[in-house]
Amino acid sequence: MSGVREQKKLETQQAIQAAAVKLFSEKSFENTSIEDIAKEAGIGKTTVYGYFATKNDIFISYCDEELDHAFMQLQSTDSAEKPICDLLVDFFMIKFTFVTKNQEFGRQMLREMVFPCEVNEKAKVHDQRYFDILEGFFNAAQERNEISQEHELFNLSVHFFSLYLGLLAGWYTGYLNSLPEAEEAMRILFRQAIGGIQ
Amino acid sequence: MSGVREQKKLETQQAIQAAAVKLFSEKSFENTSIEDIAKEAGIGKTTVYGYFATKNDIFISYCDEELDHAFMQLQSTDSAEKPICDLLVDFFMIKFTFVTKNQEFGRQMLREMVFPCEVNEKAKVHDQRYFDILEGFFNAAQERNEISQEHELFNLSVHFFSLYLGLLAGWYTGYLNSLPEAEEAMRILFRQAIGGIQ
DNA sequence: TTAAAATCTCGAACTCGTTCGAGATTTATT
DNA sequence: AATAAATCTCGAACGAGTTCGAGATTTTAA
Known part of the structure; x- marks a missing residue:
């Protein structure tokens, strides 16, 4: 059963993206912290950096x-x-x-x-x-x-x-x-x- | 003897400006911290904010x-x-x-x-x-x-x-x-x- | 099946911009 | 000259982006 990790990774990536879209629209870029995004996506703040190099x-x-x-x-x-x-x-x-x-x-x-x-x-x-x-x-x-x-x-x-x-x-x-x-x-x-x- | 403060203020302002020019040229905006500028200008980092609102x-x-x-x-x-x-x-x-x-x-x-x-x-x-x-x-x-x-x-x-x-x-x-x-x-x-x- | 390698996750910590607050210095008032 | 008011300074601390490192999870190889 290969691909569990890949699958999860995709999901996490999309979760981050969705959280960002939501929060940037609601609040704005500046008023949204990485931590906000992470919380919304249900992951730890540091994990975000596995998917995006910078804010x-x-x-x-x-x-x-x-x-x-x-x-x-x-x-x-x-x-x-x-x-x-x-x-x-x-x-x-x-x-x-x-x-x-x-x-x-x-x-x-x-x-x-x-x-x-x-x-x-x-x-x-x-x-x-x-x-x-x-x-x-x-x-x-x-x-x-x-x-x-x-x-x-x-x-x-x-x-x-x-x-x-x-x-x-x-x-x-x-x-x-x-x-x-x-x-x-x-x-x-x-x-x-x-x-x-x- | 009025104007001691004004005089000093001008000097400090110029010192900050000169330090900034020097460091931005040598290193670059991103690689120069406010603290670097303050140190170069011979003042405390917080003092910079009396002269410029932001970096x-x-x-x-x-x-x-x-x-x-x-x-x-x-x-x-x-x-x-x-x-x-x-x-x-x-x-x-x-x-x-x-x-x-x-x-x-x-x-x-x-x-x-x-x-x-x-x-x-x-x-x-x-x-x-x-x-x-x-x-x-x-x-x-x-x-x-x-x-x-x-x-x-x-x-x-x-x-x-x-x-x-x-x-x-x-x-x-x-x-x-x-x-x-x-x-x-x-x-x-x-x-x-x-x-x-x- | 199992051990090693690779990858992912996240708490702790670091950096740097910025603000707070309190003490020091100068100016204004009498 | 003395005291009050205004202004300046800076150590301490906060917030947010980012990195470190070590443990957890998955993959690979045998």
Whole structure:
């Protein structure tokens, strides 16, 4: 009977993850201690470290779950026949709204995702999914001749993603204070990008 | 004889700041404890808290000093008769080089500056100085008709600053691995922004 | 079946950021 | 000059993340 240990390990792992999701949502990252998580998961505090190297790692796996949920919402972006600018604004405003919904959670997550301590393969997979969607948008826009063929899809995606990042920075540094304000700023920047500044 | 206390307070403040600069440079933020700083400054660990509310605050004041130095270098950007694209690349590559010179320091600083815990007036002053320079560039470019008058200087600055941020994110998430690579990517994005993508 | 190896668990302890509280020093008041 | 008020300092202690080490459990090998 091999695999008892493996089975238990999986269960414990999931128990920790579930406890973290629950407590981070109820209280928040800062207000949840490792001991809280351990207690909720029914194990000793030290045992947690057999599964996650640091408290931050638990947070990152929590982010992964949250992002998965958010991704569902995103996929339903109605990519019908809208002009590319509107489409992009819709797309990024969903992300923006999600990430700034909870100021603290968003900040913490962005710090980890945008300026991570070490290259994180899992995050790259996430990014790739978003970029796939974006590239789909641009590809369609190129085919209907709304935008030029001369730019690579990846570079286009990076461009708009960067503008999105800049807006988030503006939010967290206090330049933007409401969603409509953010959307207006986003529209201005996106139009600049599309039309050029020459 | 009034002011003995004030005098001492100033000295202590400077001693802490100097100790922090020294130790953060030698070891790094994480590897420097408050106690280390206190010892170096010749005071008790608790006393530090009379001057800075948190360890992070010490780091932020350290950043301010570093950024001041970096700013000097920046001002000397030769804004002669270069095309705006080259000028912007030069400008932002100085910033990029500075901030990524020490991977860990840069990451920590960017986290604080881009996604700060609370709105930080001092950081805004810094940003303003950079934006002033950028707006100067754009203004000159508009006057020699290199770029259109229709965009506000501020929005233009935000646009390129955002692209710069996106590149830093690319650096820290492992998409960019060398300065020449970063510069090439920057040039591509900047050209996209200038020429538009239509 | 059994002994050795590998792995898992958790109480105790360590580190470091931060707060408390009480005594020391300076300033203000008369 | 003397005393009260304000401020500064730092040893002690607390809280939370993390590591140590030793015993318990499971796997492997014979």
